Amino acid sequence: MSRFPALIVAALLAGGASAGCGGAQETPPVTPEPVPSTASVVPSVETSVVDDPPGSLACAALAQAITDSSLMNPGVVDGVVQAASTADAPVADAADRLLGAYGKAVSSAGTEGEPDAVAAVSAAASDMSSVCSDSGLQTVG
Numbered sequence: 001m002s003r004f005p006a007l008i009v010a011a012l013l014a015g016g017a018s019a020g021c022g023g024a025q026e027t028p029p030v031t032p033e034p035v036p037s038t039a040s041v042v043p044s045v046e047t048s049v050v051d052d053p054p055g056s057l058a059c060a061a062l063a064q065a066i067t068d069s070s071l072m073n074p075g076v077v078d079g080v081v082q083a084a085s086t087a088d089a090p091v092a093d094a095a096d097r098l099l100g101a102y103g104k105a106v107s108s109a110g111t112e113g114e115p116d117a118v119a120a121v122s123a124a125a126s127d128m129s130s131v132c133s134d135s136g137l138q139t140v141g
Contacts, residue, residue, distance in 0.1 A: 051086040058095055058132075060083075061079055062128055066125060071122070080098065084096075094128035097124050097127065098128050101117070105121045
């Protein structure tokens, strides 16, 4: 048993000696790129994704935002509105109303009108969800 610790010490010394001899260059460690959290990420509209039928991407993004309770998170409403850029008029108009309500809510932050403005965002999202449902597109539930 006394040989085992001696072998470990010898291996460590040999490994340390070869690392410091300078013949081989050390490569810097590879740092993996950070992976974004999926908890609050809104699906982005990619040009390779086809919005068929028109408005389905916007309605899916809205449904996810409602499910995640993330409408007031920065970028979420913008993602829904961006997805609605290829939607038919009823869905696109509802997305515009959602964006307007969101803009008012953001600008009223810290004021007495903030709770009502945030409620207006919820109402606009509910209205858009109804438009999606009436259009036969994906909605919550």
